[in-house]
Amino acid sequence: xxxxxxxxxxxxxxxxxxxxxxxxxxxxxxxxxxxxxxxxxxxxxxxxxxxxxxxxxxxxxxxxxxxxxxxxxxxxxxxxxxxxxxxxxxxxxxxxxxxxxxxxxxxxxxxxxxxxxxxxxxxxxxxxxxxxxxxxxxxxxxxxxxxxxxxxxxxxxxxxxxxxxxxxxxxxxxxxxxxxxxxxxxxxxxxxxxxxxxxxxxxxxxxxxxxxxxxxxxxxxxxxxxxxxxxxxxxxxxxxxxxxxxxxxxxxxxxxxxxxxxxxxxxxxxxxxxxxxxxxxxxxxxxxxxxxxxxxxxxxxxxxxxxxxxxxxxxxxxxxxxxxxxxxxxxxxxxxxxxxxxxxxxxxxxxxxxxxxxxxxxxxxxxxxxxxxxxxxxxxxxxxxxxxxxxxx
Amino acid sequence: xxxxxxxxxxxxxxxxxxxxxxxxxxxxxxxxxxxxxxxxxxxxxxxxxxxxxxxxxxxxxxxxxxxxxxxxxxxxxxxxxxxxxxx
Numbered sequence: 001x002x003x004x005x006x007x008x009x010x011x012x013x014x015x016x017x018x019x020x021x022x023x024x025x026x027x028x029x030x031x032x033x034x035x036x037x038x039x040x041x042x043x044x045x046x047x048x049x050x051x052x053x054x055x056x057x058x059x060x061x062x063x064x065x066x067x068x069x070x071x072x073x074x075x076x077x078x079x080x081x082x083x084x085x086x087x088x089x090x091x092x093x094x095x096x097x098x099x100x101x102x103x104x105x106x107x108x109x110x111x112x113x114x115x116x117x118x119x120x121x122x123x124x125x126x127x128x129x130x131x132x133x134x135x136x137x138x139x140x141x142x143x144x145x146x147x148x149x150x151x152x153x154x155x156x157x158x159x160x161x162x163x164x165x166x167x168x169x170x171x172x173x174x175x176x177x178x179x180x181x182x183x184x185x186x187x188x189x190x191x192x193x194x195x196x197x198x199x200x201x202x203x204x205x206x207x208x209x210x211x212x213x214x215x216x217x218x219x220x221x222x223x224x225x226x227x228x229x230x231x232x233x234x235x236x237x238x239x240x241x242x243x244x245x246x247x248x249x250x251x252x253x254x255x256x257x258x259x260x261x262x263x264x265x266x267x268x269x270x271x272x273x274x275x276x277x278x279x280x281x282x283x284x285x286x287x288x289x290x291x292x293x294x295x296x297x298x299x300x301x302x303x304x305x306x307x308x309x310x311x312x313x314x315x316x317x318x319x320x321x322x323x324x325x326x327x328x329x330x331x332x333x334x335x336x337x338x339x340x341x342x343x344x345x346x347x348x349x350x351x352x353x354x355x356x357x358x359x360x361x362x363x364x365x366x367x368x369x370x371x372x373x374x375x376x377x378x379x380x381x382x383x384x385x386x387x388x389x390x391x392x393x
Numbered sequence: 394x395x396x397x398x399x400x401x402x403x404x405x406x407x408x409x410x411x412x413x414x415x416x417x418x419x420x421x422x423x424x425x426x427x428x429x430x431x432x433x434x435x436x437x438x439x440x441x442x443x444x445x446x447x448x449x450x451x452x453x454x455x456x457x458x459x460x461x462x463x464x465x466x467x468x469x470x471x472x473x474x475x476x477x478x479x480x
Contacts, residue, residue: 105428106428106431106432290406290410292406292407292410292411293403293407294404294407295407295410295411298411299410299411299414302414302418306418306421306422310425313425313429317429317432317433319432322428322429322431322432323425323428325421325422325424325425325428337424337427339420339423339424339427340420340424342420343417343420343421343424346413346416346417346420347417350413354410357410357413357414361410361414362414362417362418362421
């Protein structure tokens with residue numbers, strides 16, 4: 001099916017705009033670290049910068065009494081790298097930890113800060129691995145952010161302790177995290193592949209099985225659906241360590257792979273938990289597929305413009321979390337502002353009468369999948385033109 | 394008659410969907426703009442790099458000391474002296 005010319009122009013313009021914003025935001029200067037470093041140890045008389053991201057906090061103007069060394073540790077968070085300024089005293093104990101930079105969704109970060117995780121890191125030794133649920137308490141619903149904070153603190157603590165001359169044992173290669181969410185995701189993609197086959201007789205039943213599994217596992221248990229933050233993270237090049245983020249690679253890689261090879265969306269209609277929640281509401285209310293013919297193009301363009309604006313904001317601030325406007329966390333974690341709860345209520349009520357109102361008119365993933373389809377089609381056309389022009393040998 | 398009723402119902406449904414989408418989109422944009430405002434506050438209205446801050450601190454420290462232009466040249470951003478003097 002040929003896409004209208006306006007779609008192609010918009011797609012090309014959007015890609016150019018994202019590239020321009022990417023370059024401009026990358027060229028901006030980095031935030032000054034000194035205020036953050038100072039906040040790790042406010043009682044210091046003054047702070048001096050040493051090599052790289054290493055600082056020294058002095059108790060007196062003559063620099064006779066060294067209170068602490070401060071280092072910047074980094075780890076992969078939900079939206080990208082999270083950096084912590086960590087102050088370690090001469091005995092190798094963490095005496096201050098402050099977030100220097102993060103790419104997290106504000107609501108999630110707020111939850112972690114409210115949990116008191118930062119305070120629990122104080123008093124730990126530089127040698128502690130700071131493993132979530134072991135050395136420090138985890139934070140329900142914000143595991144990625146909490147884990148990154150603990151790991152970045154451990155890394156900063158080691159660097160600061162090493163500067164004191166403490167024997168620092170570098171951690172070995174990360175353990176590969178492959179658990180229930182990864183297994184379920186692969187199974188759901190496999191189910192989707194089987195269900196997509198035209199000769200398969202139980203597509204409807206299999207789709208419901210897949211949707212309900214996605215709703216429970218990807219939604220309520222792990223709250224890990226595809227979000228615009230995942231896409232922005234990909235655009236920004238914040239590719240997390242594969243060992244601990246196989247889920248992210250399976251999800252994004254799986255969708256891109258199936259689209260490229262098969263031109264089919266393996267996610268939205270088969271395992272998206274928010275889509276499944278709307279389908280359940282629709283089954284209760286007898287929802288019908290309603291296409292507002294008069295406004296169809298307008299609604300498609302509104303959805304695209306909102307998505308593009310969100311991606312541009314995420315790229316501009318180099319923070320994928322800031323662009324995420326989905327209501328997934330509000331439904332699956334009960335986390336969100338009153339505005340988000342109001343929007344969720346409206347969407348769920350509408351889903352009783354209209355099939356998947358969120359997916360059709362509001363979800364940012366739809367314009368992204370449209371774009372992937374469009375690019376695929378354009379590449380295919382070029383390829384066919386090129387092969388037709390080349391005479392057979 | 395029946396066709397006219399169907400047409401009117403469809404037209405009404407179209408409008409209801411449009412109004413629904415605009416309301417929810419308005420709510421989402423309001424929430425998104427809160428996030429953006431918070432992020433913009435964090436970044437500051439104009440991006441500040443280490444150099445600009447150091448220069449400001451440099452100027453402030455010299456004013457505090459009453460230093461003359463000759464002594465100014467002996468204090469360089471990044472050498473630790475500035476932070477020391479300001480604190």
